[in-house]
Amino acid sequence: MTPDLAGHARIMALADLVTPMSVRTAVTLRLADHLDAGDLTADDLAARTGAVPRPLRKLLDHLVHLGLLRAAEGRYGLTDLGRLLRRGEAPMGPFDQLDLDTVLGRTELSAVHLLHKVRTGRSVYHGMYGTDLWTHVDRAPGTPDDLKAQLALPPGFDIDVLLDHPVLARARTVVDVGGNTGALVEALLTRHPDLSATLIDLPSFAGAAAQRFAAAGLDGRAAALAQDFFQPLPAGADVYVLSAVLADWDDETAVRLLRNCALAAGGTGRILVSEVSLTERLRHVDTGMTLWFEAVMDNPDRSPDDLAALAAEAGLKVAAVEQAGTRIVLELHG
Ligand SMILES: C[S@@+](CC[C@H](N)C(=O)[O-])C[C@H]1O[C@@H](n2cnc3c(N)ncnc32)[C@H](O)[C@@H]1O
Structure with a gap:
């Protein structure tokens, strides 16, 4: 049987974990904010973010490959797409769930433990943290600051x-x-x-x-x-x-x-x-989100x-x- 190489490549692309983590790492280090004022070298960016230059350079190259950054003469700059990752001082931006230093960002990572939910029926957090989500969030470093950002939110969902x-x-x-x-x-x-x-x-x-x-x-x-x-x-x-x-x-x-x-x-x-x-509302429009709710509860x-x-x-x-x-x-x- 001839191997279906194109099919294999497609499946590996669907299963890729490096790209989602690269975007999250870029957001957490606030690379787009650092590059907002002008192009920088990897060493400049490492100094500004407290990162280690060699792995950071590889991250930057992958972000160029993804179309979030561009590179010329050893300097990196933002593309139009990458500019969307600038966060400024806004406490709750559209990509806050990508910041791995926040509670929200860490809860997002629990999707890695989907197998635990499917095998045991218990929320992914039990597989990941050995406890429920809320106990984990309550004990997480930095929680009170994260929670301040929620204080402006009114109750929702047909309240x-x-x-x-x-x-x-x-x-x-x-x-x-x-x-x-x-x-x-x-x-x-x-x-x-x-x-x-x-x-x-x-x-x-x-x-x-x-x-x-x-x-x-x-x-x-x-x-x-x-x-x-x-x-x-x-x-x-x-x-x-x-x-x-x-x-x-x-x-x-x-x-x-x-x-x-x-x-x-x-x-x-x-x-x-x-x-x-939300399941009935979402199941035909966003199977991923429906699965996410199942995974975390x-x-x-x-x-x-x-x-x-x-x-x-x-x-x-x-x-x-x-x-x-x-x-x-x-x-x-x-
Ligand atoms: C999904 S939130 C519900 C929030 C709110 N009642 C609403 O309608 O939006 C669940 C809440 O239960 C709280 N919780 C979970 N375990 C708890 C426990 N053992 N004791 C007290 N509160 C707990 C969590 O901290 C969280 O605020």
Whole structure:
């Protein structure tokens, strides 16, 4: 049989890891910013970026091959395409996920562990870090700075179905379990002026949320508690919200978390479980992104029935189910 050399070359190009890592290394070293003022030699660039000249020169040559840089007389400069990699002082550029010095950039690298997800069903992070994503991010060096960049982001994904939920309109106190940097709490308190909130999250996220609440003048009505949400939660609130949290956990752990909320909610509190599912929306347009969500979460695809089954296992009853666009909201009680 004659080997299909063109086919082999195509497959190797599809499987290439060097080019994606070259682009990421260029972004992390901010090469485009260094070259913005004019062409430089590899030695100049090594001095400016703190890099080692010999491997850097090979990186620069590959970036020339990729059309991101051009080279003439030992000096490198930006092409029109390479100019797009300039980041300046902007905290969140379009390519921030390519910066390997940031938490976001490091989470992107987890795609290398896709096999772990496909073989075990557990998110790639367990294969890569031996823990879940959030514990890893919480402990990662530099995390608080990264999180500051998130503080401006409003909550998304058809959030109104949660913000306007009738249970929240009647409530005076809410606990946002896994509330991240506080975007949802800020939106809830803005929409419901009589509501007070306690946010629970891991220390770096809770710290960023506290900053957000202070900056928004909400610190009288919103508290951020740094605590593990598998430990006993503040008891007796009117509503416990779990928004986009359960997708990160397998069924057994999700039931444990629901039981923990049920314990705190007692006989009178309500639990709102809200999940975002992008799979149906994306599967025909971006299979890579659909796979990415599958890889980084334990289960991004639970339906209202799946969530109701988890709730039943945790001893909870479903009072109402709402769905709008990408978001599902289940109202649960003990
Ligand atoms: C996908 S984010 C959800 C953020 C937010 N609720 C929303 O609707 O966008 C999951 C959150 O759960 C938090 N989390 C994960 N494990 C936790 C734990 N053991 N204790 C407290 N928070 C945790 C993460 O830090 C993260 O902020």
